[in-house]
Amino acid sequence: MLLLRKNFSRSSPIATARPFAYRNRALSCDQTSLATLAATHGTPLYVYSQQHILGRLALFQQAFASRPHTICYAVKANSALAILKLLAQNGAGFDIVSGGELARVVKAAKPAVKKTVFAGVGKQIPEIDAALKAGILLFNVESESELALLADRAELLKIPARFSLRVNPDVFAETHPYISTGLSAHKFGIDINAARAIYRKAAKSKYLIPTGVSVHIGSQIRAVDPFGAALDRVTSLIQQLKKDGITLTHIDAGGGLGIEYTDAPFDPAAAVAAYAKQVLEATDHLDLHLLLEPGRFLVAQAGALLTTVVNVKKNGNKTFVITDAGMNDLIRPALYQAHHQILPVRQTSAKSSPVDIVGPVCESGDFFARDRDLPATKPGDLLAILDAGAYGMSLTSNYNTRTRPPEVLVDGAESRLIRRRETIKDLFAPELP
Numbered sequence: 001m002l003l004l005r006k007n008f009s010r011s012s013p014i015a016t017a018r019p020f021a022y023r024n025r026a027l028s029c030d031q032t033s034l035a036t037l038a039a040t041h042g043t044p045l046y047v048y049s050q051q052h053i054l055g056r057l058a059l060f061q062q063a064f065a066s067r068p069h070t071i072c073y074a075v076k077a078n079s080a081l082a083i084l085k086l087l088a089q090n091g092a093g094f095d096i097v098s099g100g101e102l103a104r105v106v107k108a109a110k111p112a113v114k115k116t117v118f119a120g121v122g123k124q125i126p127e128i129d130a131a132l133k134a135g136i137l138l139f140n141v142e143s144e145s146e147l148a149l150l151a152d153r154a155e156l157l158k159i160p161a162r163f164s165l166r167v168n169p170d171v172f173a174e175t176h177p178y179i180s181t182g183l184s185a186h187k188f189g190i191d192i193n194a195a196r197a198i199y200r201k202a203a204k205s206k207y208l209i210p211t212g213v214s215v216h217i218g219s220q221i222r223a224v225d226p227f228g229a230a231l232d233r234v235t236s237l238i239q240q241l242k243k244d245g246i247t248l249t250h251i252d253a254g255g256g257l258g259i260e261y262t263d264a265p266f267d268p269a270a271a272v273a274a275y276a277k278q279v280l281e282a283t284d285h286l287d288l289h290l291l292l293e294p295g296r297f298l299v300a301q302a303g304a305l306l307t308t309v310v311n312v313k314k315n316g317n318k319t320f321v322i323t324d325a326g327m328n329d330l331i332r333p334a335l336y337q338a339h340h341q342i343l344p345v346r347q348t349s350a351k352s353s354p355v356d357i358v359g360p361v362c363e364s365g366d367f368f369a370r371d372r373d374l375p376a377t378k379p380g381d382l383l384a385i386l387d388a389g390a391y392g393m394s395l396t397s398n399y400n401t402r403t404r405p406p407e408v409l410v411d412g413a414e415s416r417l418i419r420r421r422e423t424i425k426d427l428f429a430p431e432l433p
């Protein structure tokens with residue numbers, strides 16, 4: 001693993017694979033020392049590489065350059081205002097799933113609201129109204145009853161609503177069951193076989209504008225064929241609608257492209273190219289604007305969670321390395337048994353042995369790794385949990401009345417705090433005595 005990192009070079013074909021590498025025996029993010037960031041801001045601390053995020057966005061933009069398209073970054077992956085602003089300044093729109101995410105887009109990048117799509121199975125009236133008034137690109141509608149509600153709100157506000165039906169294609173994609181969304185057993189989308197009739201009915205409504213079709217089959221999908229299979233089903237729906245006189249302008253292929261979480265080599269350019277091939281081949285014969293909703297692929301590998309070892313203890317024959325970060329700071333291992341690489345920030349020649357790396361939270365599920373080989377470590381040592389830029393900070397909580405960590409954005413040798421550490425006082429703020 002360490003060898004792989006030593007070989008890391010900007011000119012290598014996997015140069016944008018990961019921004020974290022050892023320099024002078026200490027882990028850096030770009031040209032910035034993680035030990036210095038931890039000393040300045042304390043731990044737990046989220047660190048993100050700006051150059052890496054922009055590199056990933058550029059990979060996507062290049063892969064789809066042959067077609068009119070908009071990359072609608074999935075805000076749920078990481079909703080830091082500075083990251084939203086950065087992506088919008090570089091051409092991205094957004095995929096949102098709540099009024100809260102809309103508010104963040106408005107605050108970070110107001111002009112990008114018109115490149116924003118709104119999905120979600122439980123949209124409520126205030127959220128719909130806010131999105132109509134803000135002038136989003138379109139609603140990805142997930143049920144017939146939601147479409148009726150949207151029509152009512154649009155009529156009441158006298159603001160016509162552009163919409164796509166998010167169809168459920170009943171296509172299986174290999175991923176964790178909690179983040180698979182494209183089967184009829186899942187709550188997401190409208191049965192693709194029912195969609196045609198719903199479009200025909202909606203086309204008669206004065207305040208509904210049928211604009212596109214959307215599909216999203218899940219997240220952390222590595223084998224790209226299911227993306228093509230789902231889109232094949234969508235394109236035949238579009239052709240049927242054309243016969244009905246309903247001409248759409250957009251097709252939304254969703255997000256979901258996965259990354260490599262282990263230390264196996266990963267070529268992100270090849271991954272996007274294979275994904276783009278599926279999407280473009282399935283949709284090339286249609287003269288439609290393509291919407292893409294990547295989240296994880298753009299930000300996951302840009303980020304690491306830095307944490308300090310607070311204790312090392314043995315129970316029976318197990319060794320526990322206890323860190324100051326807990327499952328409230330990064331829940332992916334506890335929730336999905338997700339694997340994240342964990343590296344000592346200072347490279348060491350100490351002998352490795354299997355340990356459980358766990359947090360201080362009162363749950364046995366509060367672990368980052370189990371039976372993982374880690375060089376001998378002691379209180380005060382710094383560890384970096386890699387590939388934590390997506391669904392890390394955005395899934396944090398205050399469980400055990402713990403405060404959320406701060407976030408730092410690194411740009412080469414520069415860095416800036418983009419969110420301060422929450423204080424215990426912040427936690428009292430919404431509460432009434």
Ligand SMILES: Cc1ncc(COP(=O)(O)O)c(C=O)c1O
Pocket residue numbers: 074077095119216218219220254255256257293294295296297
């Ligand atoms: C509708 C929708 N779009 C986009 C995404 C982003 O997915 P990912 O982060 O896997 O690219 C998600 C998450 O699964 C989603 O539900």
Ligand SMILES: N[C@@H](CCCC[NH3+])C(=O)O
Pocket residue numbers: 076179219220332336390391395
């Ligand atoms: N939270 C999930 C991804 C969810 C995608 C949203 N539908 C993860 O950490 O992998």
